[in-house]
Amino acid sequence: MGIDFLPDKPIYQQLIDRILGDIMRGTLIPGEKLPSVREYAIEAGVNANTMQRVYKELEQMEITETRRGxxxxxxxxxxxxxALRDDMKLQLVTTFLQSVAAFGFTKDEIVQCLKDWGDK
Structure with missing residues (x-):
């Protein structure tokens, strides 16, 4: 099966982002068991070592916890x-506003665009 990965971002980071997104959307709920490293590696089409790194990073972020056995x-x-949701929201808004400023759009143009998008 596998996942289509972007070429400009490390695969392990894309997998972390995918799991974080699932948690923030509620697809993965608090206390839910994740697939084993091997199961997830097969599903994603990656090496088990890559998936182990993903799980280790998530645990270091205190987003997951490993229970022995x-x-x-x-x-x-x-x-x-x-806190994760708030951090992600701030990162996305910051990146968006930096892009807006780099292209020279005004605040009013962006506010109007967001209002128009929200009306769709």
Missing amino acids: QGSFVTENQQKIE
């Missing part, structure tokens, strides 16, 4: 998940 689970710490 049971596997990896999404954190049940709702504050951690909310």
